[in-house]
Amino acid sequence: MLKVTIDHHTLEVPEGTTILQAARMLGPDKAPPAMCYYSTLEESGGKCRTCLVKIEKNSDQEPRPIPKLAASCRTLVQDGMVVANQSSEEVINARKDVVELLLINHPLDCPVCDQAGECDLQDLAFEHGVATTDYQEDRRRFEPQDIGDLIKLHMNRCILCYRCVFVADQLTDKRVHGILGRGDAAEIGTYIQNAITNDFSGNMIDVCPVGALTDKTFRFKSRVWFTKPMNAHRDCAQCCGNVVLWMKGNEILRVSARQNAFGEVEEFICNGCRFDSKSTEKWTIEGPTKISRHSVISQNHYAANPHTPWKGLPPC
Numbered sequence: 156m157l158k159v160t161i162d163h164h165t166l167e168v169p170e171g172t173t174i175l176q177a178a179r180m181l182g183p184d185k186a187p188p189a190m191c192y193y194s195t196l197e198e199s200g201g202k203c204r205t206c207l208v209k210i211e212k213n214s215d216q217e218p219r220p221i222p223k224l225a226a227s228c229r230t231l232v233q234d235g236m237v238v239a240n241q242s243s244e245e246v247i248n249a250r251k252d253v254v255e256l257l258l259i260n261h262p263l264d265c266p267v268c269d270q271a272g273e274c275d276l277q278d279l280a281f282e283h284g285v286a287t288t289d290y291q292e293d294r295r296r297f298e299p300q301d302i303g304d305l306i307k308l309h310m311n312r313c314i315l316c317y318r319c320v321f322v323a324d325q326l327t328d329k330r331v332h333g334i335l336g337r338g339d340a341a342e343i344g345t346y347i348q349n350a351i352t353n354d355f356s357g358n359m360i361d362v363c364p365v366g367a368l369t370d371k372t373f374r375f376k377s378r379v380w381f382t383k384p385m386n387a388h389r390d391c392a393q394c395c396g397n398v399v400l401w402m403k404g405n406e407i408l409r410v411s412a413r414q415n416a417f418g419e420v421e422e423f424i425c426n427g428c429r430f431d432s433k434s435t436e437k438w439t440i441e442g443p444t445k446i447s448r449h450s451v452i453s454q455n456h457y458a459a460n461p462h463t464p465w466k467g468l469p470p471c
């Protein structure tokens with residue numbers, strides 16, 4: 156086991172643990188934000204720089220500090236390492252710069268974006284962003300591209316985190332999209348006009364940290380904070396069948412996978428559960444989903460009354 160100290164909390168972690176994974180062991184409020192790393196997707200991380208931390212002491216053997224801030228999702232813990240995350244002003248300032256950089260090429264269209272309320276970049280900007288920017292040049296703009304009936308691609312909002320590419324690579328049997336081009340011309344695309352319909356492709360929507368990939372079947376139906384998330388399950392031959400139903404009254408507006416305290420999908424679900432099972436008879440409803448994230452999405456949710464069955468709740 157290796158000893159590491161993060162923001163004055165010391166813990167022991169197995170060899171091969173990254174700083175981000177170690178920080179997550181302290182709890183969601185102590186961990187650095189992560190826009191591209193996803194614990195269940197191999198090769199993810201190292202793209203967005205939101206998880207930067209300061210390594211004040213590299214190890215007992217090599218006690219020098221690391222001169223530059225390091226991406227915690229890609230840096231392994233060394234024995235005796237001392238790391239500053241929220242306790243370092245340098246890190247907080249760097250995160251402000253990263254938010255500014257990400258927002259250079261991200262439209263401020265939260266009022267019309269379906270991801271609003273559950274967008275990692277919105278949360279990050281709220282917590283670390285500054286109200287002004289020095290940037291005056293043109294921003295990237297892309298022509299709309301149709302990638303099928305199920306998923307809406309809004310490339311102007313993409314932060315090129317690669318998560319959707321890893322989902323398509325690692326969960327579906329045939330990836331038909333990827334990142335084309337380089338530098339500021341890099342974009343998500345299918346190259347030859349192609350619909351993304353593979354059985355598990357809907358998970359791209361859940362892993363996308365911003366509103367670049369959204370559920371076409373839920374588009375503009377409701378602001379997410381006006382819906383009631385309910386845990387539900389069903390027998391499914393394709394996936395675990397454990398989901399969250401986003402309901403308005405007794406109507407299911409959207410089905411998504413369940414997420415943990417870090418906003419990551421607990422178990423990926425199939426497109427059959429996500430897109431083709433929007434009637435309540437298909438589900439066994441367990442009760443209100445506990446929203447553990449700090450975002451606006453956790454606001455406006457009723458406290459569950461244990462004596463009231465879910466059907467008795469007033470429509471929102």
Ligand code: SF4
Nearest residue numbers: 313314316317319363
């Ligand atoms: S579309 Fe979303 S998940 Fe895919 S690279 Fe862009 S931001 Fe990441």
Ligand code: FES
Nearest residue numbers: 201203204206228
């Ligand atoms: S989460 Fe570490 S670089 Fe993106």
